[in-house]
Amino acid sequence: MAPIKKRTTARAKSARAARPSTAALPKPDGISSLPSSKRDKQKIKHSSFVSKIEKSSAKTQKRRRPNNKLVANLESLADALPDAATAGELETSQARILQPKVKLESMKRTKGAKKRKEKLDKLEKERFNANLAQLIAGQHSRAMCRVTWKPSPSSRNNQVRPYNISPPGQCWNTVNIVLSAQITWFPMNILGAKGLQTALCCVMHRGNLPKDYYRLIIDDYTHRLFSARLPNICLFLPLDFVPIMNLAAVLPSPKASLSVQSLPIPAPASKELLIKVSTIGLNAIEAKIAKLAAIPVAYPAILGSSYTGTVEALGSAITNYCIGARVLVSKRFGTTGNQYSAYQSYVLAAAEEKMVIRIPEGSDEAVLASLVMNASCVPGLFSGQLGLRRPAEEIPAVGTEEKKKILIYGGSSSFGQLSVRYLCRAGYAVTTTASPRHVNRVCELGVDDAVDHTLPSQQIIQELKARGPYEVVVDMISTPQTILITSQVLKAQGGGILYATQPSFAPEDLPDGVQRVFKAWSEPLYEQENERLLEWVIEEYLPFGIQKGWIVAQPVDRVQAGLAGIDGALENLLSNAEGSGKRFVVNV
Structure with missing residues (x-):
């Protein structure tokens, strides 16, 4: 027989409705705040996994009690250290471990690719060095190119505004270039023959404008060379770049x-x-x-x-x-x-x-640099000041006894050798002095007579007097000792002008009738009457004098x-x- 439940009366139903309903049991915040979706379950699972990892890595600090002694001592630690033989093997093995197993290549491994890349980098560095040197020099030329700042698309003002770049006075590893709001005319010979390739790429920040408001566009290669920031442009050069100083x-x-x-x-x-x-x-x-x-x-x-x-x-x-x-x-x-x-x-x-x-x-270049100062003085003294022939001119057909005699004291010096060669090639009879060690060299230059300057002073004077008289006397050493000798030679032939190659550094007692003259002997070349002589010196004598035998x-x-x-x-x-x-x- 089915169970029979007592029917609820109307009075009981009304009383139940009047009572407040039972409150639901509270749920945990972490669960109630998350909907029970698949993604939420994955997130909870992941958080639990991370929490386990963190707990396992966190170690509790343990302290050793004072009564518990350490097992290790200094002797045991010394025994644990490797000896010299094993230490070298250990370093080798560690270095081998640190080396990458695969060698990374940044370009295609075709034949000659690496060499071509190195050549290209070298050419670019040389070009950049030259351009930067000219940029620092602040040079301006006739071929000019206008450089402007190009606004970015996000700019509110589309007007192109130029700015003036003032080159710095010197160059460091970081070059600072200051800007001012003026029109810029940049010389083409500074930027390079191929156009705007000075290697400058910068982003401008001025006032309240956006950071990328203006951008100077020059060369795509520059992005790989260095970067920059404004208002003071700082050129950050590569590590292997040699700063110009x-x-x-x-x-x-x-x-x-x-x-x-x-x-x-x-x-x-x-x-x-x-x-x-x-x-x-x-x-x-x-x-x-x-x-x-x-x-x-x-x-x-x-x-x-x-x-x-x-x-x-x-x-x-x-x-x-x-x-x-x-x-x-x-x-x-x-x-x-x-x-x-x-x-x-x-x-x-x-x-x-x-x-x-x-x-x-x-x-x-070494030979030319060593001779150019004295070599420019030789034609200035003998042709510009004294009016003597130069080697390129035609030598008149006269006998040896009819040649003009010139005394060059100190023919083995640099100025002396250049003078002897110049005068001998011009057809003059040259007498000079030299030591026994250098007499052969001056004779090869073409001198007529050479006197040993290591002899006593009075003997030198007698030897030189016997070979005179001289149209010109030049003292290439011009010390007080040599001036005394050459002035006595001039006195014996009635006096005259003694040409010196350096000023007097101490009082000199010159004989009566003898005048000592010194000046920079290249200066006569710049006089107006010697204009053609200067052209010959610049175009022929100095650049080609060695080839033509005028200079040794x-x-x-x-x-x-x-x-x-x-x-x-x-x-x-x-x-x-x-x-x-x-x-x-x-x-x-």
């Missing part, structure tokens, strides 16, 4: 040692050239200035007059030179300013001085220490000033 051997005070310092690269004016020096020729007068303070100069001083190099930048008014040309330079006497002196990496040369000579192909190359000692070796070379030059005419050059 102007190193100079500076004379800080009289008779002090020369020290190598880093100076700003000078900027050429409209009629000047910026030359990167490759070889410096040292001269005896420079050694006397540095070590004896023979001629007063402004300190700190940079010395040097003779050098060869490559044209790096041109003034706006220069038309007859090009960047990259190899030139031979002799600074004009009296030119002031350290930026024009040779003992540094970058030198300014004034084109108006005209003694900037293109070097012929195949010429030895002299022994050259190449200083290997660069600018740091100039100080020691000047000491050697001073001790050999009256010797064999040996020349010293410095490779920069």
